Amino acid sequence: MGLQSENLDPLVQRFLETKKSFAEEGEMVFSPTDGSHATKILENVRSLGWEGFVQNPGDYVAEIVLEFYANINKSERTSKIGGKIIPFNSVVLNDLYNFKDINDEGTVIKIEGKDEIVMAEAFKELCPDGVRSYYKNSWSIAFMVMLLYAIQRSLPINVGRMISDGIIASRFSNESKCLFYPSTITRLAEMFNVDMSNFRRVQSNYAIDQSYLSTLQPPRGIERRASHGQTSSESPELETNVQPMQTKTNIAPATVSSDILACLQQIMLKQEEMTRNWDVFKNEQVMRITHVMTELAQTRSSQKIISQTIDNQVAYTFPTIQMMGNLMWNVANAVRNSNIPNFQPYFVTDPGMSSFNGEGISVHPAQGLSMSMVSPPPIVFSERGEVSTAFPMSHTSHPFSVT
Known part of the structure; x- marks a missing residue:
């Protein structure tokens, strides 16, 4: 076998x-x-x-x-x-x-x-x-x-x-x-x-x-x-x-x-030599990582300081901005609510004259001429310092002619 x-x-x-x-x-x-x-x-x-x-x-x-x-x-x-x-x-x-x-x-x-x-x-x-x-x-x-x-x-x-x-x-x-x-x-x-x-x-x-x-x-x-x-x-x-x-x-x-x-x-x-080399390499890596972590911590601290400074500046200037907004709002309301007379437009037939009441002067209302003036809208300031208007601003002007 x-x-x-x-x-x-x-x-x-x-x-x-x-x-x-x-x-x-x-x-x-x-x-x-x-x-x-x-x-x-x-x-x-x-x-x-x-x-x-x-x-x-x-x-x-x-x-x-x-x-x-x-x-x-x-x-x-x-x-x-x-x-x-x-x-x-x-x-x-x-x-x-x-x-x-x-x-x-x-x-x-x-x-x-x-x-x-x-x-x-x-x-x-x-x-x-x-x-x-x-x-x-x-x-x-x-x-x-x-x-x-x-x-x-x-x-x-x-x-x-x-x-x-x-x-x-x-x-x-x-x-x-x-x-x-x-x-x-x-x-x-x-x-x-x-x-x-x-x-x-x-x-x-x-x-x-x-x-x-x-x-x-x-x-x-x-x-x-x-x-x-x-x-x-x-x-x-x-x-x-x-x-x-x-x-x-x-x-x-x-x-x-x-x-x-x-x-x-x-x-x-x-x-033993490899062990020593490894220890040196390990210590170098630890030092590098520690340095990087320190820089990161310093960067975070600087960011916090800048953010706090901005917050303090906003908190300091906001009352002034709010006061100015209220002042402008009050002025706008005063202008809007005051009685301003409306003057009818007139034209002079003899512009060479120096007086409206002189003889030979004819003053008549101008036909087809109209003028309008709209007061500025009130300005409102928000808590964040943003500006907005309470009403839309409008302005109209009709064409006029002098004959």
């Missing part, structure tokens, strides 16, 4: 071709008689209750592991093998290894480096002279250091969650070049009764033994010797060449990583 995948598109096929190797789980095969490092590790394993976890992980089936990774549903943390749904959340994986599904959110924050103070403390305590790694993927160095720090401090660690997160990272991370936990995935398939009778089982040859303990040595370098006041002849252990961990697994050859502590220090310095 070959690989079965519902999502075996070209991208998945290329993924399977790229990650051809497996990161096999290893069995811890040393004892307290193998030295201080072994004793310390075994004490930590015992305190965490991980004795069963470090035993022989068992064989694995390559085809089953590939099908599992090809069909992973990241959001639901499930996969399919032979048409059967295989969950790989923390509850299922903890049940597989007889662990409790504990809450370790606080530990996760520390392990993932989100707490910079704890991270700096861990590297200062565990790696005072830097870090040298024999793993190809240097991105995992900080994680492993923080995990070791959590183990030494007896912080709660959810093993099932870590395995589940590792499976997701192995499938979707571009930096991961191999597939993790082949034995664990095979055991999951057995738990859910997947038929594997037609597949060849592969024995895991990786072991955590004395060759691993030999790599747990301080890094070489002038800084290390100077910090202890020793020369190379006084401390032959420091001059020992540290060899890469030898295993029989098909993981790609390991390389030495750069000094992760120096890199982290540079990152922290850059973060």
Whole structure:
């Protein structure tokens, strides 16, 4: 039976071709008689209750592991093998290894480096002279250091969650070049009764033994010797060449990583610089906003003063305007009500005479001539100082002729 995948598109096929190797789980095969490092590790394993976890992980089936990774549903943390749904959340994986599904959110924050103070403390305590790694993927160095720090401090660690997160990272991370936990995935398939009778089982040859303990040595370098006041002849252990961990697994050859502590220090310095720049920018913006608000307040105050001045001026001049309006109204009424005599128009027949009563002078009323004069209408002033007339103004003038 070959690989079965519902999502075996070209991208998945290329993924399977790229990650051809497996990161096999290893069995811890040393004892307290193998030295201080072994004793310390075994004490930590015992305190965490991980004795069963470090035993022989068992064989694995390559085809089953590939099908599992090809069909992973990241959001639901499930996969399919032979048409059967295989969950790989923390509850299922903890049940597989007889662990409790504990809450370790606080530990996760520390392990993932989100707490910079704890991270700096861990590297200062565990790696005072830097870090040298024999793993190809240097991105995992900080994680492993923080995990070791959590183990030494007896912080709660959810093993099932870590395995589940590792499976997701192995499938979707571009930096991961191999597939993790082949034995664990095979055991999951057995738990859910997947038929594997037609597949060849592969024995895991990786072991955590004395060759691993030999790599747990301080890094070489002038800084290390100077910090202890020793020369190379006084401390032959420091001059020992540290060899890469030898295993029989098909993981790609390991390389030495750069000094992760120096890199982290540079990152922290850059973060501090960014924080300072942000504080300066924030203070400048606060000062600008304060200045603008002050100018707005001053403008509003000036507007209030101008408005008050206008109101005072109107209140001061209105009585005078009202008095003048009343005076003109009284004058208009007086003119309108007075008896002004009407003069009949006359014409002179002999304009050369100098006296109206002279002889030969004839004065007669002019025919067809009429004149009328209308007194001006009264002027009324309103309370707002506006002028209006009480009656419409009219003026008539009839044409006249002199004969």
